[in-house]
Amino acid sequence: MGRPSLIKPVRVGSSRRGFFKNTGSAAAALLAAPMLPLAGTAEAAVAINGNFQHGVASGDPLSDRVILWTRVTPTNGRSSQVVDYTIAKDPAFTQIVSTGRSKAILERDFTVKIDALGLSPNTTYYYRFSVDGVISPIGRTKTLPVGGVSNLRMAVVSCSNHAYGYFNAYRRIAERADLDMVVHLGDYIYEYGANQYGNVRTPEPTNEIVTLADYRMRHAQYKRDPDSQAMHRQHPLVAIWDDHETANNSYVDGAENHQAGEGAWAARVGAALQAYYEWMPVRVVDPKQPRNNARSYAFGNLVDLIMLEERLNGRSAQLGTNIGNASGYFVQQGAYLDPARQLLGASEEAWLFNKLRTSTAKWKFLGQGVMFAQVKVQGAPNSAGGGVFFNSDAWDGYQPARDRVYEVLKGSQTQAPVNNVVILTGDIHSSWAADLSQDPNNANVATGGYDKVTGQGSRAVEFVGTSISSPGVDNPQQAAGTIAQLAPANPHLKYIKLDKRGYMLIDADATRCVCEWWYVDTVASVSNVQTFGTAFQVVDGANRLSPAAQTPNRANPAALAP
Structure with a gap:
């Protein structure tokens, strides 16, 4: 099954992330590539483990x-298999803290999820599964801290686009033992x-995924990737x-990518x-309500991490067509100023505002x-219309919703301002650091504007991360030209790398939060090269x-899983 009647031509960039072009006036195309195992490594062996082909x-x-x-590869036509798991405080499993049993069943595509309870805060654990006496690769995890x-x-x-590039960045992250x-x-x-958005590796299935079987197969392919x-x-x-x-x-x-002939959107x-x-x-x-996936994590008294669902639960349809292209340029007027249009949805928006106002982190x-x-x-x-925008799929296309977030940050006569907010963003296949001002082109701070020299206002x-493999503006000259066009119109953008x-x-510690950008040298082939790009901080x-400067590695982190 899949796309029953229409296969779209090869894409040269996505409609939105196909970001900036080298033409004189414009924002247009982003591109990239896919990935595989390093032959002879332990991870390559893991990838072909017969019972646990998809890792842990x-x-x-x-x-x-x-x-x-984990996911158990079914054997002998069985519709279910018993799975045992073990959790320990050391990678040799001499300090076992918990054991248990579950089932991998056909109805869940033989995937197994254990909510392992009764663990200690801020502790590294090692875990493994077994089926019919076959032991899975060893995994390593860590609980959140409490208190100070x-x-x-x-x-x-x-x-992480499997068809467009190797996941070399995942491998570099795996090598960092000091991450929480x-x-x-x-x-x-x-x-x-296949060949619709990347052609370094062939997706499974080769059609655009629409059905449950399609989505399962695509997830399975990604989970077989050794760097992942x-x-x-x-x-x-x-x-x-x-x-x-x-x-x-x-x-x-x-x-945008759901057309007639692909069934009901709700079913997809x-x-x-x-x-x-x-x-x-x-x-x-x-x-x-499976579409409701917003949730939060308390990292002691230091950080509240609030994860937002921005697609399926409350977002109004994007305005305009050809998002990211010149014909999609827009100004903040008409429907763009309709306060009823939502990005988060009313219930999630209220939840977010409460989280921000009540957080003690x-x-x-x-x-x-x-x-x-x-x-x-x-x-x-803003007094002169705010300028011209090009990406109506981002918060720029939902300005009244963004303004409501700013009202929470600024506070009011009855609500205190909310400080020390750091927005972490993906999506755009490029790197950015931004001061967040409601009126960044107004140089008068006293009237709600922004001073580009001091940052007042x-x-x-916001820290925006580039992609694992999906395409950016990968021609350095083209990227430099685009940045030169963007910089004068956006004084609040302090770093752009495309x-x-x-x-x-x-x-992050109690005094500052630092963001470092780390880059791999290629996604066109397997590589172990990474370089430090730059760092910014908020005090x-x-x-x-x-x-900011590059931060030192933590001393004496817990051992990586073998």
Whole structure:
């Protein structure tokens, strides 16, 4: 099954992430590539383990529990198989703390998810599964701390397109023993068929995925990737979906990449989310409302990590067509100013505002999919219309909803301002650091504007991570030309890098939060080369960016899983 009547031509870029072009006026195309195992490595052996071909993973850590995941490759035509699991405090399993038993059943595609309870806070554990005497690879995970916490160190990733490039960045993250977790901001899989968006590796199935069987097969292919398996084995994952886990530019009632002949949108979403919950180490927030996936994590008194669902639960349809192209340019007028249009939805928006206002943590991190900062092709203060925008799928296309977030950050006569908010964003296949101002082209701070030299007027900051493999503006000259066009219109954007793939590393303590951008040298082939790009920080209480240095590795981290 799959696409019954129509296969689209090869894409040269996605409609939205196909981002900036080298033409004189414009924002247009993003591109990239796919990945495989390093022959002879332990991970390559893991990938062909007969009973556990899809590795092991952990996720959604809390202070006393964590999700443990695997998938059992069915044998002998059985519809279910008994699976045992063991949790220990050491990789040799001499300090066993818990054992248990579950079942891998056909109805869940033989995936197994254990919510391992009764664990200790801020503790590294090792776990493994066994079936019929065959033992899985060993995984490593960590619970969240409680009370006073001195430091959080985590990797942030997004946009892992198997067809478009090797997941070398996942491998580099797996090698970092001092991380508390990995945060994935969406586009963990892509829905396109063969040669529709990347052609380095062939997707499974080769058609665009639409049915439950399709989505399961695509997740299975991603979980066989050895670099993905390495990352999952070493660190717990906190993940939120963006659009490609269902279909490009999705919203409540449809998607740009859902056409007639592909069935009902609700059925496609149901299939995509069933496969997602089966194949990802995440909890179901509400079984009766699977689209509701917003949740939060307390990292002691240091960080509240708030993960936002921005696609399927409350988002109004995007306005305009040809998002990301010149014909899709828009100004903030007409329907764009309709306060009824939602990005989060009313219930999630209220939940977020309450979380922000009641948080007692030093830092409030918002993990979310689409860029929050304004990105303009022509700049102007709000009093003169605000300028010209090009991406109506991002928060720029939902300005009244964004304004409501700013009202919470600024506070009021009855509500205190909310400080130390750091927005973590994926989606756009490029790297950005932004001061967040409601009126960045107005130089008068006294009237709600922003001083580009001092950063005064900024209410929060945003760190945007590049992709694991999905395409950016990979021609350096073209990228430089695009940046030169964007910079004058966007004084609040302090860093833009369009032509590199990789990940962000976040290091936070009570005095500052630092973001480092790390880049791999290629996604066109297997490589172990990475380089430090740059770092920015926000100091406690400043709500604006300043340059930073690379942070040191943690001393004496727990051993990686063997």
